Each structure stands twice: as structure tokens, then as C-alpha cells.
Amino acid sequence: MDLGNILPVTVGAILLAGLYATMSYGLGLIYGVMRIVNLSHAGIMMLAAYTTLMLYRSFGIEPYLAPVIVMPLFFVIGMGFQRLIVRRITGAAPIVSLLLLFSVWLIIQNAAYLIWSGNTQSILRPYTTRSFRIEALDLTIGWMRLGVFLAGVVTLIILQFFLTRTYLGKAIRATTQDRDSAKLVGIDVDRISMVAFGIGIALSALAGALFSMILPFNPDFGRVLMLKSFAVIVLGGLTSFVGIAVGALVLALAEEWAVGVFGMQTALKDLVSFSALVLVLILLPNGLPSLLGRMPVWRTKPARPTTAPTGGKAA
Amino acid sequence: MTVKERERQSTAAAATRRAGPGREALFAVGGAVLAAAILAIFGLTLPANSYLLFSGFLLFLFTTQSLAWNLVGGYGGQTSFGHATFYGIGAYTTALLQENAGLHPVLALLAGALGAAVFSVIWGYPLFRLRGFYFAIATIGIAEATRLVALSPLRELTGGASGFRMSTAGAGGRTSQYMTALALVLATFLTSYWVRNSKLGLGLFALNMDPEAAETLGVDTTRLKAISLALSAFIVGLTGGIYARAFLYINPNDVFAFSVSIAMVLMSVIGGVGTLIGPILGAVIYVVIQDQLGAAQITFRGQTFQFRDVQLGLYGLLLALIILFEPAGLVGLFQRVAGRFRRRGGTQAVAEQQALLRNETGDE
Numbered sequence: 001m002d003l004g005n006i007l008p009v010t011v012g013a014i015l016l017a018g019l020y021a022t023m024s025y026g027l028g029l030i031y032g033v034m035r036i037v038n039l040s041h042a043g044i045m046m047l048a049a050y051t052t053l054m055l056y057r058s059f060g061i062e063p064y065l066a067p068v069i070v071m072p073l074f075f076v077i078g079m080g081f082q083r084l085i086v087r088r089i090t091g092a093a094p095i096v097s098l099l100l101l102f103s104v105w106l107i108i109q110n111a112a113y114l115i116w117s118g119n120t121q122s123i124l125r126p127y128t129t130r131s132f133r134i135e136a137l138d139l140t141i142g143w144m145r146l147g148v149f150l151a152g153v154v155t156l157i158i159l160q161f162f163l164t165r166t167y168l169g170k171a172i173r174a175t176t177q178d179r180d181s182a183k184l185v186g187i188d189v190d191r192i193s194m195v196a197f198g199i200g201i202a203l204s205a206l207a208g209a210l211f212s213m214i215l216p217f218n219p220d221f222g223r224v225l226m227l228k229s230f231a232v233i234v235l236g237g238l239t240s241f242v243g244i245a246v247g248a249l250v251l252a253l254a255e256e257w258a259v260g261v262f263g264m265q266t267a268l269k270d271l272v273s274f275s276a277l278v279l280v281l282i283l284l285p286n287g288l289p290s291l292l293g294r295m296p297v298w299r300t301k302p303a304r305p306t307t308a309p310t311g312g313k314a315a
Numbered sequence: 316m317t318v319k320e321r322e323r324q325s326t327a328a329a330a331t332r333r334a335g336p337g338r339e340a341l342f343a344v345g346g347a348v349l350a351a352a353i354l355a356i357f358g359l360t361l362p363a364n365s366y367l368l369f370s371g372f373l374l375f376l377f378t379t380q381s382l383a384w385n386l387v388g389g390y391g392g393q394t395s396f397g398h399a400t401f402y403g404i405g406a407y408t409t410a411l412l413q414e415n416a417g418l419h420p421v422l423a424l425l426a427g428a429l430g431a432a433v434f435s436v437i438w439g440y441p442l443f444r445l446r447g448f449y450f451a452i453a454t455i456g457i458a459e460a461t462r463l464v465a466l467s468p469l470r471e472l473t474g475g476a477s478g479f480r481m482s483t484a485g486a487g488g489r490t491s492q493y494m495t496a497l498a499l500v501l502a503t504f505l506t507s508y509w510v511r512n513s514k515l516g517l518g519l520f521a522l523n524m525d526p527e528a529a530e531t532l533g534v535d536t537t538r539l540k541a542i543s544l545a546l547s548a549f550i551v552g553l554t555g556g557i558y559a560r561a562f563l564y565i566n567p568n569d570v571f572a573f574s575v576s577i578a579m580v581l582m583s584v585i586g587g588v589g590t591l592i593g594p595i596l597g598a599v600i601y602v603v604i605q606d607q608l609g610a611a612q613i614t615f616r617g618q619t620f621q622f623r624d625v626q627l628g629l630y631g632l633l634l635a636l637i638i639l640f641e642p643a644g645l646v647g648l649f650q651r652v653a654g655r656f657r658r659r660g661g662t663q664a665v666a667e668q669q670a671l672l673r674n675e676t677g678d679e
Contacts, residue, residue, distance in 0.1 A: 037448050088639060094447035095394045096638055099584060103634035110628025223573065227459060230452050267467040274460035281453050282441050 008139055009260030013252040015141070018149030020248035022210060023225060024232040025159060026203030028244045031233065032176035033196035034090065039101040041204050041229060042222030043108035048074060048208025049217045050116055053123055063123050063213050064147065070209045071202045078201025082194045090193070112219035122216040148210045152245075155206065159241050172196050224270055231277035237286050246288060251276060343508050343591065351501040358493045368489040372561065374602045375496035376554050381582035381594035381601075382503045383550035387543040388580065389589035390516055392523035397438070397454030399575035400461045401431035401548040405555025406570045407465070407473060410481050413560075424556040431552025432545040439544045443537050446526070455573070462571035478566030481559065492561045499557065503550050504595070510543070511591060519543055523589070551579075581630050585637055587644030596645045604629060 023045065030038045038044075051073070052066040061069070081104075089096050131142040163169035174182040175192045183189050211217065211225075228251065235247030255272045258264040264272075354371070361368050380398070387393050409427035412418040418426065438457050445453055465473050473479055487495075510516045521529040522536040529536055559565045569575075582601045587593025604626060641647045 037452060085635075085639070093392075095392070095451065096642070098394070098448045098451055099580070100635060100638045103631040103638065106631030107628045107635070110625060110631065113627075114625065224459070227456060230456075265467060268463060271460055271463050274456040274463070277456040278442070278453050278460070281445055281449055285449075 005260045006257075009256050010253070011139055011141065012145075012260070013256035014249065015145045015149045016256065017245075017249040017252035018152030019207070019210065019214075020228060020232050020252055021245045022148070022152040022155055023204065023207035024229040024236070024244050024248060025155060025241060026200040026205075026207070027229045028233045028236065028238065028241065029172075029196055029203065030200035031238055033172055033200075034086075034097075034193050035094070036086070036097040036101070037094075037230070038200065038204070039098055039226075040104040040108065042226040043105040043112075044074065044201055044204040045208030045211060045225065046112060046217060046219060046221040047108055048205035049212035049221060050112060050121075051205075052209045052212040053121055056123060063125060063209070064127075066212075067151075067206050067209045070205050074205035075198040075202040077198075079194050079198035081201070082197035086197060087190070087193070109219050116219065118218055118220075120216045120218045123212050125213075142214075144214050148214060151206070151210055152248075155203070156241060156245050163241070168192075168195065224273075227277060228270075228273045231273045231280065234277060234280050235284075235288055237288060243288065250288065340508075340512070344505065347501060347504050347508075351497060354497055355494065358490060358497065361490075363488055363490055365489070368493045370602070370606055372489065372492045372496045373606060374598065375493070375500040376558060377578070377582060377602050378595050378598035379496070379500045379503045379554050380551055380579050381586065381598040382500070382507050383547045383554075384579035385583045385588065385590075385594040386507060386510055386547045386550075387540070388547075389583055389594070390510065390519040390523065391540055391543050392519075392589070393443075393540055393544070394448075394451045394580065395454045395544070396451055396573075396576045396580065397458040397461075398547070398551055398579050399458050399571050399573065400438075401435060401551040402555040402558075402575050403461065403465060403567065403571035404434050405431045405552030406559040406565045407479070407555075408552075409556030410479055410559040410565055411472065414479075414481055420560065424553060424560075427556040428549045428552035431555065432549040435544045435548035436541060439541050440537070443540045454576075458571070458573060458576055462567055462573075465567040465571055473567050476566070476568065478564055478569075481563040481565075487560070492557070495557060499550075499553060504591075506546070506550070507594075508591060510546070515539060515542060581634060585630075585633050585644055587646030590643065590646045593644050593646040600633070600645070601630070 023041075026044075027038055027041055030036055048070050051070050052063050055061040055066050055069060056063055085100070085104075086097070089100055127143060129142070130144075131140050133140050161169075163173055171182070171187045171192050172195075174185070174187055175189055175196070179189055182192075208222075211221075215221075232247040232251055233244055235250055236243030236245070237247075251273055254276065255269055258272050259266055259269050358368060358371065380402070384395070384398055388395055405427040407427075408430040409423045412426050413420055413423040438454075442450055442453050442457070466475055510519075518529065518534045518536075518539045521532065521534050522539060526536055555570060558570070578601065582597035583594045584597070585600060586595065586597025637644055641651070643650070
């Protein structure tokens, strides 16, 4: 136990949580609307990281501006992909979609090897390594980390606004809650699925573009991060964005504290998220919100049984 | 809904037909033994340092894994991305017992397989509560966690990232490796055939089609899943041990790798998941792509592409095509083609296979 570290470790964890949340929103949105786990998530993040690199190398576009181009691009790609391929397998056994998206990941990964080779890349700009100090608290914070965290928070706010205030957002939420009822009240579920898939892919791409500025990457990039995203959305109860943000915070805190405060080996850090993924799936199938739901004060609405991994048919 | 029901009925009928021994049994068992005998004689005629012996050894090892994965992933429909754990534990247990404890190689192999089976029960039981892709994703978590543990806290035992080297004493020549792997593949095929026609197999088909209905009919689904996973783990553990003894060097990053698990999924699904012959076809395709085409290269616009560089994408493409157009895999494709020629019968078989795969079609 090293309690002297607790403040910097906690601040680091909160910044990391922003990153974890950003990379999990897309996964959560696609799962919510289509009940599909996007196993090509890692490939999309990797592709977005390389796109950011290419935009910088070929056109001199600063990496922090890249999401402005990357997100619409991947939104369109995602919609087209949903329309042409994924739609064909809606309603098939869950494992079919898993394997299909997995094959997409393999293809993307291989294409990246061919185009960019297996060399590890990183984007270095004068500002990527700059940091500031808060003397009073003895804290050093990288600007990039802070920026990425803020991007995650802003994304959450925009998403929440979009989902609660716009017709499209409400339709997406309705489809998430009950696909058949959504159809009954006149929502074009197919179109909503397409748009939601596009947004989901765009969010994965945003995460990839942000990662490219703080982490080195190669075509194999993202496998561990994808597993962490799964852990985050499972912790968050699978369909709520606020839940995902909370799940990201819990996971980041658990990881950082295990290493920084409880003195776990750094090499074992990822073990925290892998164990969390498995344990939460088994013990808390509805994620952290179900824990809150048990406390009468915070109870808002009953958990939807269809989202439970164990109960009923895994629809 | 009605289509689904009809498919289910036809599958149930097929399952009833399968239960009775007869010409099919003679055909499958006799054919397998005959094929193995021919391959054995072929192996004996090859010179001891032949590359074909080595290729054959690899092919048999992959085929065994593919058949073993199919027991739980195909018959039972429990898609596991965590079979590398069995491979790794089999390899390490065998190697460590043989090197450090001086155990007889055969006993070490069996101990490795047993270790894998025990490990499968440890993670299998809690995970079997999960359905569909929740199970699949949890197995990825298990596999990656196991690899990390083997790599770091157990560094003293496994050799960590630098791996574990064995003495050459128990290696045996290429011919004996070839024969061992051939015997294993034959035994695994016969096991797979037996499971398919046994009460275990029928229970697995039932739970694959509809877990609730199977439970209602008194099928103890958790027990069946555990038994099939343990059987599958035992066999994959054996291949791990055989691999360790043939290569004399193992590394957690190789034997516990995600790619090991992926290979088993790919082979089974490409060949025809849940079928008897499919996993063999899948393994042949897999090994041919990996081993034989590995050296090929294509020159395009002055740039030379090694075939090796597009392997992964090729598997991905095959997988995508299979899933989109022929869920019963290559076996389904062959049956469809054969059905065209025979006019009748073939399409029925395809429908049966597809019904098996398309169980649990969401309630759209």
C-alpha cells in the first residue's frame, strides 16, 4: 500500500477514464440498437489512427483537428457497411454477427499490414509531450491527456443531448428499448439501425484518432483496448451512456489503484480489466446500474430483462 | 417462425435417424480407419527427413484441434475463443513434467491433457451461465488473462517471454511424430463420431437448438457443456503436449496466443461448424493456405507481395463469405453442389445443417 501516491494516481485514472469512455460509446451504441457486439472495434480504432497519421503526413493537418474529417468519413463508411453487409445478418444467431465482424477485423488488420507495414508508428508534435504542473498538489498532467479526457466528456454531453432532445436520438433510444414496439409506433427501425451503426463506427474512429496522439500504434493495435471496452460497457449495464462513463471510471480507477496504490506489477495491469470483464458478466449481468437499482433511494426504473446475458434467450 | 419450426422438425428427425447404427456407421468408421491406414503407409514410404512428413504432422495436429473445438463449439454451439488456454496448459504441463520431474513422456502427455481438462472445468462452470456472445467474449477475457499470468507471475516456471527450452531426449524422429499425430487424429475423429451419435451428442444438439426447451425436457445443459468442454480440452491439451515434444521450445506468447484460439474457430467454421467432416476440410484449407502457399508471391505494379502477408485477410474473407452465403461451411457448399446433381436429398441435408446453425434466430 502506498497512500502517498493516491492523489496523482487518482487524477491519472480519471483522465484515463475519459479515454476508456470515449472508446466504449461506439460499442455501446451499436450493441444497444442492434444487439450486436462489434468485434471489428479494434480494427476501426487502428484504421482511424492511421487515417489521422496520413492526414498529417500527406496534408499537414494537425492531429487534433483530424476528428473533424475522420468522424464524418467513418460515419459514412459505417452506414454503408451496415447497409450492405451487417443488415443481411440481423436476426441471425448472435454468434453469426460476432464471427462476421471478427472476419472484418482480420481483413482490416491485414490490409493495414499491406499498406503501412507492421512497423510501430507514433505521432509526435511539439504539443503531444507538453505538460503542466500544479505545485500545490505536486501533480504533473499532460496537456494531451487532459485534452483527450475533455473530448470524452464533451462527447458524452453531446450524445446525451442528442439522445434525449432530437427525434433521431429518441428513435434510437426507443429501438434500444424494444425493437418491435419501436416498429409499431412507426419508427423506421432499419434506417435507425443504419444511422446508429454509422454513429457507433464514427465514435470508435474518434477514439482511434485520439489514441494516435498519445499511444504508439501498429496494425495489431487495439485488441487489449477492445477487451477493455467490453469490460466498460458490461460494467455500465450495456445500454446507457452515463453507465458507460461510470463503468470507464470504475475500471480506470481499479487499474490505476491496483498498480499505483496496491503495488501490483505493471505487467499485470491488464489482468484487472480481463478479470473485471469475466467477473462482471457472471456476477453482475446488468452491470453497475443493477447494483444501484437494488438501493431503493436511487431506483429509477427496473432493469430490462432482455439485456441480461444469462436470462432468457440472448436476443 | 413456421420455417424455423419446420427446420427444427427436420433436424430432430435427422437426429433420430442418426441414432441408429448402420451403413452410416460402417461408412464413417471404416472410411476413417482406411484413410488413416493409407496415410500411415504413405508416411512409412517417405524418407525420414521429408518435409511432407512435417507438413502431415502439422495438418494432423490442426485437424485434431479443429475436431476437438467442434465438439463444444459446433455440436454444443458454445463458441469458445479460449481454447488456446488448453493448448498452452497441455504444452507446459507436458514439458515441465518431462523435463523437471523426469516423468515418462507418455504419462507427461496424459498429465498435460488432464491438466487442460481440469482447467476447462474451472473456467467452464461459471461461464456456462452465459449465453451467445457473452460466453464468447468472456472466453477471450479468460484466454488473455491466462496468457498474462503465464507470462509474468509464473515466469519462474514458464520461462516468461524468453520461453522454455526442452532437452532433445524425448523428441523422436519425424516419422514417429507423424504417426503419433495420425493416431490422435483418428482417435479424435472416432470420438467426434461417437459423440455425435451418443446421448451426449443429442443433448448437445438439443441445447444448441433451444436451451430452454432442452432444460424442460430434462437435459442437464450445464453438465453436458462441461463434459463436452472437458473432452475438447483434453484433446487440445494432448496436441499441446505433442507440439511441445516436437518443437522442444515453447513460449507463453506462442502457445497461449489469441491466434491459436482463432485458428480453431476459423477451421471449424470455414469447414462446416457442427458437422462431422467440416472441421477436417477446414483444417486442410487452413494448413494448405498457411504451409503450402506461404512461399508464393504475387507481383503487382512492380511491388511484390508475399502470400504470407495476406494469409490473415484471406482467412477473414473466407470466414465472411461462409457466414454470409453458406453458414454450413464448405460441407454445406459441397452438399448443395451434390444436391444439384442428385436433384433430391442434397438440399434436405443442407437445410438440416443450416437449421442447426440458425437455431436461436432472434425474435425478429
